Amino acid sequence: MSYRSSVEILTEWDIVAARQLGRNEAKEVGFGTVDQARITTAISELARNIYLYAGKGKIEIERISEGGKYGITIIASDEGPGIPDVRKVMEDGFSTSGGLGAGMPGVKRLMDTFKIDTVVGEGTVIKATKWIR
Amino acid sequence: MNIQVVIKEEENLVKAFISGEIDAFTAPMLREKLATVQQKENLQTELEMSDVSYMDSTGLGVIVAFYKHVNANNGHVKLTGLSTRLKRLFDITGLGEIMDIETDDKGGNK
Amino acid sequence: MPQEIEKQYKEILKQYLMKQTERNLYEGQNFSRQLIKKNIAPDEVISIHKATLEEMFPELPMNVWNSFDLLIEMMIRYGLAHAEHQSLLQQQEEMKVEMDLAAKVQRTLLKTTRPKINGLEIGLVSVPARKMNGDYIYFLSDNLNNAGVAVADVIGKGIPAALCMSMIKYGMDSLQDVATDPKKVLDVINRIVEKSVNDDMFISMFYGRYNVENSLFTYATAGHEPALFYNAQNDEFTELHAKGLLLGVVANVSYEQHAVTMEAGDFVVMMTDGVTECRTDEGFIDPKIVITLIHSMRHEPAQTIVDSVFKELEKMQNFELRDDFTLVIFKKTS
Numbered sequence: 001m002s003y004r005s006s007v008e009i010l011t012e013w014d015i016v017a018a019r020q021l022g023r024n025e026a027k028e029v030g031f032g033t034v035d036q037a038r039i040t041t042a043i044s045e046l047a048r049n050i051y052l053y054a055g056k057g058k059i060e061i062e063r064i065s066e067g068g069k070y071g072i073t074i075i076a077s078d079e080g081p082g083i084p085d086v087r088k089v090m091e092d093g094f095s096t097s098g099g100l101g102a103g104m105p106g107v108k109r110l111m112d113t114f115k116i117d118t119v120v121g122e123g124t125v126i127k128a129t130k131w132i133r
Numbered sequence: 134m135n136i137q138v139v140i141k142e143e144e145n146l147v148k149a150f151i152s153g154e155i156d157a158f159t160a161p162m163l164r165e166k167l168a169t170v171q172q173k174e175n176l177q178t179e180l181e182m183s184d185v186s187y188m189d190s191t192g193l194g195v196i197v198a199f200y201k202h203v204n205a206n207n208g209h210v211k212l213t214g215l216s217t218r219l220k221r222l223f224d225i226t227g228l229g230e231i232m233d234i235e236t237d238d239k240g241g242n243k
Numbered sequence: 244m245p246q247e248i249e250k251q252y253k254e255i256l257k258q259y260l261m262k263q264t265e266r267n268l269y270e271g272q273n274f275s276r277q278l279i280k281k282n283i284a285p286d287e288v289i290s291i292h293k294a295t296l297e298e299m300f301p302e303l304p305m306n307v308w309n310s311f312d313l314l315i316e317m318m319i320r321y322g323l324a325h326a327e328h329q330s331l332l333q334q335q336e337e338m339k340v341e342m343d344l345a346a347k348v349q350r351t352l353l354k355t356t357r358p359k360i361n362g363l364e365i366g367l368v369s370v371p372a373r374k375m376n377g378d379y380i381y382f383l384s385d386n387l388n389n390a391g392v393a394v395a396d397v398i399g400k401g402i403p404a405a406l407c408m409s410m411i412k413y414g415m416d417s418l419q420d421v422a423t424d425p426k427k428v429l430d431v432i433n434r435i436v437e438k439s440v441n442d443d444m445f446i447s448m449f450y451g452r453y454n455v456e457n458s459l460f461t462y463a464t465a466g467h468e469p470a471l472f473y474n475a476q477n478d479e480f481t482e483l484h485a486k487g488l489l490l491g492v493v494a495n496v497s498y499e500q501h502a503v504t505m506e507a508g509d510f511v512v513m514m515t516d517g518v519t520e521c522r523t524d525e526g527f528i529d530p531k532i533v534i535t536l537i538h539s540m541r542h543e544p545a546q547t548i549v550d551s552v553f554k555e556l557e558k559m560q561n562f563e564l565r566d567d568f569t570l571v572i573f574k575k576t577s
Contacts, residue, residue, distance in 0.1 A: 032290070033290060033293075033312060033315060034286050034287055034290045034315060037286065037312075037315050037316045037319055038286075038319060040316075041316075041319045041320070041323075092327045092330045092331050092334070093327070093331055105327065105330075106323045106327070109323060109326050110319075110323070164443070189520075190396075190398045190447075190516070191398060193398070193445075194398050194443040194444065194445065195443055197442070197443060197445060197489075197492060198441075198442035198443035201442050201492070202442065225466060225467070225468065225469065226447060226466035226488070226489045227465070227466045227486060227487050227488030227489060227496075228466070228488065228489065228492070230486065230488065231488065231492075231493070
């Protein structure tokens with residue numbers, strides 16, 4: 001049984017709304033302040049990428065549990081141009097050079113698991129999960 | 134480590150005024166600038182180099198690549214204003230034999 | 244473990260708030276070293292600080308607690324930047340190891356045997372500016388009457404130059420006959436190079452061959468620095484010029500070939516532009532210095548000459564080579 005809520009990303013202010021939703025969910029699931037801030041940063045980054053590169057998309061937050069563990073999965077999806085070279089975006093130093101901030105490697109570091117599905121011309125779906133320690 | 138490239142197009146002639154040092158750091162910039170014009174058919178070009186204070190083999194590579202490109206498209210490359218030092222580089226490498234080169238004293242500028 | 248860190252931090256903070264001595268600060272700094280080693284991010288450190296304060300001074304106003312949350316939020320990016328930096332450092336380390344291995348492979352691949360010919364001394368020094376050498380020396384000899392040497396310089400330095408080099412090696416390997424004329428050698432290599440390189444890539448090469456029977460040094464050059472010939476009887480240097488285009492520019496080039504007769508005490512100096520274009524922060528070292536240096540050593544064995552010239556020029560450049568440095572001397576002793 002899972003509980004899912006979502007925010008559409010169309011304008012820059014939707015990034016803030018997605019952050020807010022993520023922080024609230026993280027708090028309710030029981031994450032500490034630092035982890036709340038980390039999850040929010042990851043959401044921020046994913047939402048920003050949608051806003052900048054896909055134009056529109058959505059951020060969904062899912063509460064999850066497994067074997068007595070609780071956590072959160074962020075699902076960022078868009079129907080944008082897709083990422084032609086995933087390995088390159090996952091490289092350290094790539095995002096920094098473009099001045100984009102934390103970028104994908106940052107999101108991966110902030111979360112416990114990170115999965116990316118992308119088709120050029122069709123869009124991208126990124127799923128990232130963090131468990132309460 | 135500075136280079137300046139100003140390109141002026143006059144009817145049939147493309148003139149590039151190059152000044153500064155052409156080495157491993159600045160050569161990519163020169164290559165980029167020249168690449169913007171080298172695709173044209175029958176291109177007549179002149180590279181004005183009297184303010185080039187230094188050029189190493191990387192720079193020579195860029196000039197040779199440009200020369201090959203322009204020649205392949207039935208164009209012509211002329212180098213002008215070469216200092217004694219640069220002229221020596223073109224002479225030693227044998228490029229002086231196949232390229233159209235005018236030295237500083239013949240060019241009359243400076 | 245987090246509890247352990249919190250406990251230690253609490254102790255350090257308590258001591259500092261009580262005494263505020265330099266020693267307390269020193270301990271704090273040592274503690275941060277430990278935190279970095281354990282990969283504790285800066286946002287976490289602030290969170291520990293906040294938790295400790297909450298325990299020690301629960302009565303502080305709400306504004307103070309809230310301000311920490313803003314600080315934590317901001318520090319997350321610093322933490323990420325730090326983690327990225329660490330990972331880049333590790334990648335750099337891996338690349339260094341790879342480069343060392345590649346340089347070793349290159350050294351093995353490009354190994355060449357110095358000819359042993361009666362009455363001829365050969366001196367050789369070749370030092371890369373970086374790990375991989377863009378200069379190349381190849382000896383071809385029957386170890387009886389003929390000693391040939393190719394001195395090549397690939398444009399640029401480092402890995403691209405090194406990769407290009409194997410091409411020359413295999414080209415030269417295909418020519419196992421030392422009787423092949425220098426101009427023919429250059430022609431063969433030029434055809435190979437022209438077919439295989441980018442437009443902006445080229446190689447300069449000098450090929451010279453000494454024959455014992457007639458004491459002739461025969462040479463040809465493909466856009467390479469001219470070699471220097473030292474005539475002992477007249478005590479003078481002349482440049483050995485020959486017309487010839489760089490390798491890899493045009494497919495069909497006819498190379499000129501010339502020869503000089505060597506007498507005892509005469510020698511030929513072959514080099515790359517790392518020798519003639521020595522650069523320091525103040526500018527170029529006058530190429531005449533190279534000639535003066537060699538002249539002052541003219542009575543020494545060939546290897547001593549090249550070694551001391553290298554040492555001297557290395558010193559003048561403050562032990563910082565900007566280009567690969569290669570110097571070869573063929574000296575007729577009898």
